[in-house]
Amino acid sequence: MRSVVYSKPGDSSVLTVEERPLPQPGRGEVRVRVVVSGVNPTDWKARAGGTYGDGLPFPEITPNQDGAGVVDAVGEGVDTLHEGDRVWLYMAAASRPTGTAQEYTVVPASRAVALPEGTSLDVGASLGVPAMTAHRALTTHEDGPSRLAPGALEGRTVLVAGGAGAVGHAAIQLARWAGATVISTISSQEKAALATAAGAHHTVNYRDEDAAARIREIAPDGVDIVVEVSIPQNAQLVADVLANHGVVSIYANNGGDEATLPIRPNMSVNARYQFLLLYTIGDRALSAAAEDVTAALRDGVLPVGEDAGLPLTRFALEDTAAAHDAVEGDAVGKVLIDVAGE
Known part of the structure; x- marks a missing residue:
């Protein structure tokens, strides 16, 4: 699979697109085929050294906390999600080496939340951190x-x-x-x-x-x-x-x-x-937020796009460095990366 990675902190030039093995979900985890990855200030700041300093907690990191896609493998002990479920992701790279800037990502099942019917993956990828x-x-x-x-x-x-x-x-x-x-x-x-x-x-x-x-x-x-x-x-x-x-x-x-x-x-x-x-707000606050945000989605409350007040700027996976630069440059609205077709 194609994966954007970096092995040292720095400006966006440290990001490269590489081929990596397809990851397998462990107990309590799911694998998601990422369709859209969302970019936030926290993503470029972590890459630049603002989170980890001069070192990295892992030999290689795939950036981006947020995204949306389709569950395509379920680990042991997971009964809340199933293959084929459309989900939005949050904190995919928190204390983990791989985020959403890749074709497949493995996350704890709690960080993949089922999207209500009719909610677009663009909306899903724009949730998470914001x-x-x-x-x-x-x-x-x-x-x-x-x-x-x-x-x-x-x-x-x-x-x-x-x-x-x-x-x-x-x-x-x-x-x-x-x-x-x-x-x-x-x-x-x-x-x-x-x-x-x-x-x-x-x-x-x-x-x-x-x-x-x-x-x-x-x-x-x-x-x-x-x-x-x-x-x-x-x-x-x-x-x-x-x-x-x-x-x-x-x-x-x-x-x-x-x-x-x-x-x-x-x-x-x-x-x-x-x-x-x-x-660092804790699991209880995270769970409450995920539940309430999903309830708002069911009510059609969180649309994106210029008509909804959040213009979208899109990049290809190969242009993840440019996407990071756009966010660092205070691009108005939301920056999304198109990883794969739905």
């Missing part, structure tokens, strides 16, 4: 909810920073599905159109207007949940708009690794700052 991160960000408020479903966020206001990104896009969709009023900050009219297409009720251009004043105009009592991509840049804005007992769910370090938080405004509203990383 959708599950968004789910966690929306379920960290001290007064709940801990799960998402229609009505779970009724009466709450959610602010999504950077609603045109993949996590922001999923957060808008899931928050809207759960009944929240959704506000998204954006930097251009084009990105406002994407956030609106995703389902945001309101968009605020932080470059052209007083963002805090506009958000307070929309939500006089403040924002209950902030899905935050850049707390170094947005710390003051967040403090200015948080509701009493509001939570700021921080899922990325865009803008740097250090932030200065204004103490008094946060103290006055009993603010909570919740950092989150998908790879």
Whole structure:
């Protein structure tokens, strides 16, 4: 089978396409014929040394955590999936040497989730890191909810920073599905159109207007949940708009690794700052996210494509290096790799 691999950290030039033996699933595992692989910032950052440093935990690594395809072999002890099942994958390469940038991949059965009938593999490959991160960000408020479903966020206001990104896009969709009023900050009219297409009720251009004043105009009592991509840049804005007992769910370090938080405004509203990383949130949170995201799929809630607010940029498997470069270069929307036909 064709597999994209690297054996040392570095820029995208370390990625090569090689022939590798067909892997066999062990106990509790399934083998998936990958049709579409999804690329996330975590993929190029791990390849570049941001996760492992100067060494690698395995002699050779195949990148990419997310993808979608068809189960074609089932290991002993697996009764939740069967050959022929269409699935979406998450954390395929977490603590494992092989991700989804190859024609077949073996994953624990828990990381392969059956796609509801009618859900495309493009949608499946666009879930994983973005959708599950968004789910966690929306379920960290001290007064709940801990799960998402229609009505779970009724009466709450959610602010999504950077609603045109993949996590922001999923957060808008899931928050809207759960009944929240959704506000998204954006930097251009084009990105406002994407956030609106995703389902945001309101968009605020932080470059052209007083963002805090506009958000307070929309939500006089403040924002209950902030899905935050850049707390170094947005710390003051967040403090200015948080509701009493509001939570700021921080899922990325865009803008740097250090932030200065204004103490008094946060103290006055009993603010909570919740950092989150998908790879360490634990099995219970991962299972809850997988179940709720799949329920949202059954309701038709997580479409992709420009009309849905998440433009798709596609590459061939041989061009995985270019796909990584596109994500590193902040390509708008979602970058997908076409591995094989369905």
